[in-house]
Amino acid sequence: MTAETNTETAQATGSCCSSTGSCHDGAADVQIGGVTTVYQVTGMTCGHCEGAVTAEISELPGVTSVQAVAATGQVTVVSDSPLEETAVREAVDEAGYELVARA
Known part of the structure; x- marks a missing residue:
């Protein structure tokens, strides 16, 4: 993965989530x-x-x-x-x- 890919994935999943990283149903996760x-x-x-x-x-x-x-x-x-x-x-x-x- 490139740094750009990691940044885009992090933005899609958000940083407000708990340590499980799951404050939503996953529908917004982006796999680049x-x-x-x-x-x-x-x-x-x-x-x-x-x-x-x-x-x-x-x-x-x-x-x-x-x-x-x-x-x-x-x-x-x-x-x-x-x-x-x-x-x-x-x-x-x-x-x-x-x-x-x-x-």
Whole structure:
């Protein structure tokens, strides 16, 4: 967890609670994060390439964040749950590039 995540979770649960941390029914608890997967993609050479890959992968259900870096060929994807690699491969293909493997 990052410091930002810890701060957001603490704010969601509140600090007025007893040592049990439960002054409510838990409905307001916020769980920030998800599954982070790094993929190796070939063919990206510039910012336009990064944008095309990011746009296609971002359309997949459950994806919350995508960061593509042409210089390394790595694409970091954060999603609510694990993604089917086939779906990610198809999205990268649709953008005009090739998913080699998980990095």
